[in-house]
Amino acid sequence: MSWVSTSPLQLIERETVVSRAPLCPEIQLHLVTHTCRLWRATDRDLEALELADPFWAFAWAGGQAIARYLLDHPEEVRGRKVFDFAAGGGIQGIAAALAGASCVAANDLDPIALHAASMNADLNGVHLDLAGGDLVGDPLAEFEVVLAGDAFYGSEAPAVLKWLCRLAKAGKRVLLADAGRGFIETEGLLGLAQFETPTDEDSDGTRLRPTWVYTPNP
Numbered sequence: 110m111s112w113v114s115t116s117p118l119q120l121i122e123r124e125t126v127v128s129r130a131p132l133c134p135e136i137q138l139h140l141v142t143h144t145c146r147l148w149r150a151t152d153r154d155l156e157a158l159e160l161a162d163p164f165w166a167f168a169w170a171g172g173q174a175i176a177r178y179l180l181d182h183p184e185e186v187r188g189r190k191v192f193d194f195a196a197g198g199g200i201q202g203i204a205a206a207l208a209g210a211s212c213v214a215a216n217d218l219d220p221i222a223l224h225a226a227s228m229n230a231d232l233n234g235v236h237l238d239l240a241g242g243d244l245v246g247d248p249l250a251e252f253e254v255v256l257a258g259d260a261f262y263g264s265e266a267p268a269v270l271k272w273l274c275r276l277a278k279a280g281k282r283v284l285l286a287d288a289g290r291g292f293i294e295t296e297g298l299l300g301l302a303q304f305e306t307p308t309d310e311d312s313d314g315t316r317l318r319p320t321w322v323y324t325p326n327p
């Protein structure tokens with residue numbers, strides 16, 4: 110079958126399988142697994158599909174860790190307004206909604222990620238408000254809890270962490286997760302939980318990634 114560019118919804122339906130993230134079997138997601146041809150897609154294939162790297166199609170270690178933490182500690186979000194930064198497929202936001210958040214906004218730069226997050230929310234019988242664009246630096250005035258799972262990559266990572274620390278100082282509960290990727294300094298953060306997260310995100314077979322859920326020190 111050749112790659113045919115199509116609507117985001119059709120693409121997600123056609124190129125993913127509905128699976129469960131290993132750390133959060135309660136949650137179903139449209140994921141690219143080793144049985145999917147997107148798993149082996151080359152840059153040229155992605156170009157033919159006019160698709161950026163499909164980060165939304167994987168259950169990243171950080172997202173799984175925050176989701177597990179919220180399912181185990183629903184009091185963190187129950188009745189509160191939650192903002193899911195760099196949501197990807199929305200696993201953390203979906204967990205927040207399942208844990209009783211009053212509303213959850215999923216934010217991502219990639220418009221396809223927002224489609225995936227919305228479709229994944231439907232699979233789990235919850236709703237996510239969708240927020241596109243780069244909101245790093247925004248005071249997020251209407252939100253009480255901010256989630257950031259596996260959101261620290263490249264030269265932007267320290268600025269993202271600074272922003273999250275400012276939000277925490279302003280009184281928001283900030284939960285972030287890092288799987289030791291090395292882009293942020295974690296010494297000043299308070300560790301809330303650690304997981305050995307099964308993940309196949311690196312396309313080189315399933316393995317366990319030690320992953321911490323942190324909150325900025327007050």
Ligand SMILES: C[S@@+](CC[C@H](N)C(=O)[O-])C[C@H]1O[C@@H](n2cnc3c(N)ncnc32)[C@H](O)[C@@H]1O
Nearest residue numbers: 164169171172195196197217218219243258259
């Ligand atoms: C590794 S994925 C993690 C997705 C999800 N948080 C998880 O753990 O499964 C990183 C995501 O961050 C998004 N992203 C990167 N920079 C961003 C920014 N400045 N604002 C919003 N999203 C961003 C990417 O599009 C991508 O979906």
